[in-house]
Amino acid sequence: MEKINSDPSCIQKFRPVFQSDLYRTTVEVNGKEITGLLLIKTMPDSSIRIVFSNEFGIKFFDFEFSGRDQFKIYSIVPQMDKKPVITTLRKDFELLLFKHTDTGNAYALRNNGEFFHGFPQESGVNYYVTDSACGSLIKMQRASSTKPVVEAKFFPDKTGSPDSVDISHKNFNFTIALKHIPKK
């Protein structure tokens, strides 16, 4: 991939806007499946809350993303309360929420007509991949220094919040699929 000049801030127009959005959610880990409802809500103070419950209403976790990089766990079930699980979920959601995309030391690469807008993180890089005109968002990637680790796609709808989201991990069996439940 070659480095190119492309204004990384062009991706901001793809940033999803969540008001209070409910998603039918399936999480698959190593062949096991958990399903439920994921609520993503922007609070009056602009922080974003993400709450995942099963269909009966039992809450799996309740996270808050605020400021530039604040992350708070309001609650989490013991089975998920493990550092690698929390870190993975946190980073996946940060990718989806366009966190740490203030331009800083961002750069752009070209690969076969796709433009990779890279935003270095504490470790690794988050890429937002668009067409050459930065007119459509093809996918998002979290990469280590050598290869992609997570790939995410979302399919927007008219309201600005995604209609569906797919997140898949490359180095172990873990996928998250979200499908928007429209409000009546």
Next chain:
Amino acid sequence: MHKLIVLLVLVGITATVRAQYPGYVQLNDPVAFKLQFSAASQTIQTIQSDFTQEKNLSMLSEKIISKGKFWFKKQNLVRMEYSEPFQYLMILNNGNIYVKNGAKENTVGTKSNKLFQQINRIVIDCVKGSALDNPDFIAKIFEGKTNWIVELTPKAKTLGELFQHINITVDRKDFTASVVAMYEQGGDYTIIHFINKELNATIPDALFVH
């Protein structure tokens, strides 16, 4: 002076208990209630009803409302089918929990999972009325004009992490549950209302098979 203090403390305790569920008084001796409950449960072979479930995320001022249909058949068969705002089916049968979520299916044998066993048991107990005999909970009973509230507090740590307590509102008419309210640590709660209840209608076994 000593007697006055004791009296004030007793009044305070009683007042606190009364205020816990306004309009309800705690039964200090629940034996009579348990006997009536048990006798009524013997006469119930099946229950079918509609339900509305309201999940309250109190800090977020959000309610998630879902609806569906519910079936119970003695001794331990339960079918809970959500139709709005998503399709989701759960069948409890012979110690197994079968779940169908959209097109995907999954069966969990409760024998291998203690938490699932406990949840399986709570669901059946709430419906069947055997909650009072469930050793995983401390039960308190509060009597009101048209119903009772059975308050269940988990003894075990694992269940206690999920729920602070579960309240079952039992109809005076027929001793069946009309409301199940699950209160989580942290202020969130889920309330399930069972409506349009039909008792002892014929329900085919096929409904509990997948």
